[in-house]
Amino acid sequence: MKIQGYWLASGVLGVTASTMLRTLNSGADAVVTKSIGLHPRKGHHGPVLATSHGGLLNAVGLTNPGIDAFEEEMQILRETKVPVVLSVFGDSPEEIAVVAEKGANMGPSAIELNLSCPHAEISQISHSPAVTSEYVKAVKEVVDLPVFAKLTPNATDYVSVGKAAQDAGANAIVAINTVRAMKIDILQQRPVLGNISGGLSGPPIFPIAVRCVYNLHNALSIPIIGVGGVSTWEDAVEMHLAGASAIQIGTAVMEDIEVFSKIKKGVNTYLKDRGHKSVDEIVGAAGGDKS
């Protein structure tokens, strides 16, 4: 699949084929499913959502029906011509390989590896270049599809993690997952989220995502798929300039499901006004130093 355009990010409206088709009809160029594991998983107790400083905190906890049960939804999606990226997770390289291999037979255009959900056991994978490499290698050995590694901004040295994923055969990097965060209710004097802490998304994490994408783009040769707080066409342009070839949108869907077509329209007008022939001309155009 071509790494371009504006995609539905994993975890938002991605549980059923019907909602993913709805976002496709609203102009998304591709959809990424909710992360699917080997077994059915209930996730965390509620509240799974909280808000703070204009951002959204979530601790859903990788709720999913398991890869076997998800086939029914994938079957419906297969009938569309639009690319579907299957997001998978696993507790070990062996387990994620099993899920990816099963999933690859369900007709997705690519596999995204969730190596970085900040409020589940798998959160630590993409903190380590060596462990990340093991996961990517295990999946690359069993599937012929493009494999994207989704990384965390919570790691100190995410560039080394990105390099490890690239060396292990990843076809693109998805950056960033949510930022580990917390909300305390001052009247009840207790954490709001059932899981105590969760992942922050939405506008407050946008500048964090821009920095990560910028640094990864400068250090790696594989494409970067930018995600994190993008909600307007101006954000999308900035993310492209930082180095994102494609952009995923999640939290902004909450306000308006038409966000994909609005962003696309805005970016196209920007490109035209500035005399650019295509978006490729602005990907990474903000700079090329290796810092």
Place this chain on the structure above:
Amino acid sequence: MKMEELMGNPVSVQVSKVITETPRSKTLQFALKNPIEFQPGQFVMVWVPGVDEIPMSISSWNPPEMGITVQSIGEATQALVSMSKGDWIGIRGPFGNPFSTNSKKALVVGGGVGVAPLRPLIYTLLDGGSEIIFVNAAKTKNELIYREEFERFRNPKFKVEIATDDGSLGFKGFATDAVSNLLDGNEFDRMYTCGPEVMMAGLYDHAKKGKIRFQASLERFMKCGCGICGTCAMDPTGQLVCADGPVFTGEQLAKLTNFGKYHRDAVGMKKEC
């Protein structure tokens, strides 16, 4: 983005009053300091500290006092019915599309705790001059919610019919059969319902046959309440019960393949209704 607003302006409140409705259900009241816009059929997400967060229909709104009527079914509802005055809960909302209250003669049918969102609907309809027959249905007499309230309530335009599956009070049998009898000899321009989905699907068939405009309040497993997680999606349209519902019209229901058939459980697996 106005995240607070999209999330339903979360606020913690203390329970101000607990009313026992039936042996298994209670109404909790609490005051909301900030003004809200409420229309019958809408719901709130209720944070039960240390347990979970669940959607609950708003069963009364007398500003600033809001009420929710809870039947003990699972862990979170059990914790709610065990609460006393002064206990803390979190509230966000109201969410969802309300009932349309444009009716001259309405048939309102509630099954079990499904009568909760219908209570404010009934009072709003009466305020607007509608004539109403209300079928209050439950498995047995002891599970009829608001029975005394509506027995005491006198209004020439309002009539209540009781139906119990076991015949312990009123009509003996299912709500659908009680409604079938009522449709002989009565003209209605709208039918409103909330309750077990199999009952609502049966009522929808009656309404379709009788060419009565239909609205039902649906329930699905819900995590966010505000249109982002996708857990409560209906097939094949991808409409969300939290954001596009919970009230759906007959025309909308006709396009949904899972209405009265299946729902998805906590992990997203299909289960029969």
